[in-house]
Amino acid sequence: MDLDTVRTFVAAADAGQFQEAAAELAVTQQAVSKRIAVLERGLGVRLFTRTPRGAELTIDGQAFLPHARELLRVAERAAASVHTGRRPLRVDIIASRGAASGLMRGFHQAHPEIDLDVLMLFDIETAVAAIRSGAIDASFRAVAAPGRPLPEDIASVRVLDEPLQLLTGPAHALASARSVTVAQIVGHRIWMPGIVPGTEWAAYYDDLVAAFGLTIEATGPNFGSDALLDTVADTPALATFMSERTRLVWPADHGLRRIPVTGPTPVYPHSLLWHRDNPHPALATLRAHLAATAAGHHDAGTWMPDWVIPR
Structure with missing residues (x-):
């Protein structure tokens, strides 16, 4: 069904005269x-x-009119969904409780007029493919893992270097420390069941282990952060790493401790990825906002893998 004919029908029905409809449609x-x-x-x-x-509507014309209006509304919504100036900005934040989620909440508070679609993709290959296909506009990632450089049409910028903290239960040997050095953690069991081989965070922690001789265990099923917190709180032999900006809530009787790590401080590098030819106007606004508000870069006394893309 040709939309021009439907649009003409609606105009004529509203005007009640073909002549007025012709003037409206030029x-x-x-x-x-x-x-x-x-x-x-x-x-x-x-x-x-x-x-x-x-011209008056027949009974059939009256029956068709509401459907004709809906056809035009659907067509308008369909066009708007691919019009970069009108559709929402689509951003992948990986997880709902991480630093990227907080950065996007800050962006939304600063720019409530910009429509957002926030989603969570698991691995960097999926995210890059979605950026290249236009399914999303940007993604927060730690780039790039060894042997997997970004395609030339994908741009990136480091937006945040996030310190790691040690999370322990109240009975852990390090629980009373105000801060711990990396050397002090050597020999303690760090349990992180969320590490998945092949991900950028797995590459990060593999290098951290190799650099400092740490013991990180990724054994057992990953039942999520609540189960992790329960286990760490109840087991003096286990601790875990937690990024500084990760938002977690636990029962008061857990007695968990978040302890800064120093000498050096391992930092997790968050970058924003996007397609170089993406014309969405809100993408430039997001990049400018992050440049102005998320400049948490730590050089002196910090560590990160040598494969991380420089700022």
């Missing part, structure tokens, strides 16, 4: 009559009856 009255005739032939019914006062 076409001739003859063109309006032809379009209505084409629509009537396609539907197999008469939509208007000519009267001395103009």
Whole structure:
């Protein structure tokens, strides 16, 4: 069904005269009559009856009118969904409790006029493919893992270097420390069941282990952060690493401790990825906001893998 004929029908129905509809659509009255005739032939019914006062809807025309309006609304929404100036900015934040989620909440508070679609993709390959296909506009990632450089059409910028903290239960040997050095953690069991081989965070922690001789265990099923916190709180032999900006809530009787790590401080590098040819105007606004508000870069006394893309 041709949308021009549907649009002409709605204009004529609203105006009650073909002549006024022609003026509204900037076409001739003859063109309006032809379009209505084409629509009537396609539907197999008469939509208007000519009267001395103009054109009145038949019963079939009255029945068709609300559906015609909905067709035009659907068409408008469909066009808006691919129009970068009108559709929401789509951003991958990996997880709902991490630093990227907080950065996007801050962006939304600063720019409530910008529509956002926030989603969570698991691995960097999926995120890059979604950026290249146009399914998303940007993604927060730690780039790039060894042997997996970004495609040339993908741009990136470091937006945040997030310190790691040691999370322990109240009975852990390090629980009373105000801070711990990396050397002090050596020999303690660090349990992180969320590490998945092949991800950028797995590459990060592999290098951390190799650099400092730490013991990180990723054994057992990953039942999520609540189960991790329960286990660490109840087991003096286990601790875990937690990023500084990760938002977690636990029962008061858990007695968990978040302890800064120093000498050096391992920092997790968050970067924003996007397609170099992406024209969405809100993408530039997001990049400017992050440059102004998320400049948490730590050089002196910090550590990160040598494969991390420089700022």
